[in-house]
Amino acid sequence: MTQTTKALLIGATALTAIASSAYAEGELNLYSSRHYDTDERLYSDFTDMTGITINRIEGNADELIARMEAEGANSPADILLTVDTSRLERAKEAGVLQSIDSAVLETRIPEALQDDDNQWFGFSQRARIIFYDKADVTDPPMSYVDLADPAYEGMVCHRSSTNVYSQTLVSAIIENHGTDAATSWAEGFVSNFARDPQGGDTDQLRGLVSGECDISISNTYYFARALRKDVDGLNAEALDNIGWVFPAQNAEGAHMNLSGGGVAANAPNRDNAIAFLEYLASDQAQEYFSAGNDEYPAVAGVGLSPSVAALGLFRPDAVDLSEVAKNVPEAQAIFNQVGWE
Structure with missing residues (x-):
């Protein structure tokens, strides 16, 4: 049984209890596909500040959206939190x-980090950037466009096309460069794969350590996160051998993935739900997105954790993620x- 399935079964067991208290004063029913233990601090701080108790169901974003559709007007959900713009738009x-x-x-x-109709808002970001083996790559690609250069044939590792990070990256390239250019780029990019797409982002970094890709x-x-704490296969020596590039700094800027949420239909x-989203935009919560989960705050001017700051300054792509x-x-x-x- 997968962790997602377990979470959904637990959620199904808890659903009756949540539904019975859905209209209770001082409560908030949260459906979340963010699977980070560090988010516990966000929830407990909100409860300490407001006295509002958070009832939580966690699971895969698509399954949570399907559940909310099936529940319809009887849904106890107050908030949906999820990762990636494409899922927010899907909701x-x-x-x-x-x-x-x-x-x-x-x-x-x-x-640029909120829906045109104010149905969802972004609260934290991650830059999707290029990493490389410093021993084998002396002239790394400086943009997403460069990744399709035949000079890098057989060197590149990436996730599958079914992953939302892949989907929104190509969606952003479409928005910035047009469909024809995005298609040509994808053809060249796929030609440069060192292996079949597989695994998560940590696996792409491990591929650099193992030598499967450069x-x-x-x-x-x-x-x-690996800079801040131990991650299997990414020890200090391995990290020292990995360089990174914030892409397209002389063009559109580095592509950003968004984590955000909205109030359930x-x-x-509802008032508690809006209060929770406003809390997530506070300096206190924004700082914790960085300190607790190594993300970039959505709100300008909020300080970065040392692990995030260590990556350096860069220019993000300012494209409207709602359009992407x-x-x-x-x-x-x-x-x-x-x-x-």
């Missing part, structure tokens, strides 16, 4: 989120066309 399209008015969120969260792409927080505790999310179906068509498994 919006499924009709399980609602638009809200919040001067706090409108002011604190940059416009170049990989990963979200920054996986590498920053049938939220029984709409390109996912087109990205999937490109995957099929170029044979990106």
